[in-house]
Amino acid sequence: MTPKVARFLADMQPATPCLVLDVDRVEQNYRRLAAALPVARIYYAVKANPALPILERLVGLGSHFDAASWPEVRMCLTAGAEADRISYGNTIKKERDIAAAYQAGVRMFAFDSMEELEKLARSAPGSRVYCRILVGNDGAEWPLSRKFGCEVGMAKELMVKAGEMGLDPFGLSFHVGSQQTNTRAYQAAIAKVAMLFTDLTQAGVNVRMVNLGGGYPVRYRAEVPEIGEFGDAIMGAMVEHFGNALPEMVIEPGRFIVGDAGVVSSEVVLVSRKAEDDPVRWVYLDIGRFGGLAETEGEAIKYAFRTPHDGGAEGPVTIAGPTCDSTDTLYEKANYRLPEALKAGDRVELLATGAYVTTYASQKFNGFEPLAEHYI
Secondary structure, eight states: OOHHHHHHHHHHOOOSSEEEEOHHHHHHHHHHHHHHSTTEEEEEEGGGOOOHHHHHHHHHTTOEEEESSHHHHHHHHHTTOOGGGEEEOOSOOOHHHHHHHHHTTOOEEEEOSHHHHHHHHHHSTTOEEEEEBOOOOTTEEEOOTTTSOBOHHHHHHHHHHHHHTTOEEEEEEOOOOEEEOOTHHHHHHHHHHHHHHHHHHHTTOOOOEEEOOOOOOOOSSSOOOOHHHHHHHHHHHHHHHHTTOOOEEEEOOSHHHHGGGEEEEEEEEEEEESSTTOSOEEEEESOOGGGTOGGGGGGOSOOOEEOTTTTSOEEEEEEEOSSSOTTOEEESSSOOEEETTOOTTOEEEESSOOSSSTTTOOSSGGGOOOOEEEEO
16 A cells, blocks of 8 residues: 555545555556566556546556557547557457547557458458467466467468458467466467467568567565566567567556555445354455455455454454355455454455456446545
């Protein structure tokens, strides 16, 4: 939690649940990443948090943007981004949305299938396109494998076909999974994409960009490697496989840019036990999986908690949300322990919740209002 967020919570006591996000920390994270990978162009993954104050700050810093939908493209344009600094990075797009983005000036699109390539050829003629390949996601707490990307052999055929269809086969991309904690995942993916890069060049395709995706982690409960370690691993692998003929490099950070800039403030609704002698208390918060904490599914992302009773005696807990849905249980197996003094009405903070929380929040499930947002 940044000092600015702490002061806001103490002085304003905003109604819960809410997100409070320090936009200055967003800028600090952007600059840290730029220093770790100075030769790469940063395309902020808008889906992580599309709030206008964040986008406007990043526009001012010279960022590019990775949009997952036509509405996200519009958000970037509204924030002042130039269309040629926006990549439409979702491989699953309606053709009318491709056409709208193209009409607005976007000229960079992702794909991973022939049908998507045909849509791009019809509705975004002459655009730069890049093919996403499948890579391993070992080490990622929120894997992104299988749904996106294609095998290397298919990618080669598609890139050759892209040129024949009047598109510019600009590059290749991969994603090693979100909250990736293993630097070796990038090294393995770079080795794989480098072989395909060589095959395409030999086939006469003017491929010249590698998109290394995102996945750069933030600290939740456990320590993670520093961003400099990822930068060193990535640049070492790029030089190893491409030598001095480095292609253009693109990265698509989302979580890393905004994750630790935000804190969710919540209220304890109930603390109870399922039996008198049950050592495990159930702690119900006024925010749960449907209120924005979707990444707790499978207990994948493990947020750290701050309470007014920290430092006192603790005991095991199961943490759940407020809705009448049994799947709205956040942590049952991850060995969370919270103070024994915790009671209904206490405010608790979930740290490093600036990414993917507001955009995952449901629209009035069980009548609860969407998560309130404060950008400071």
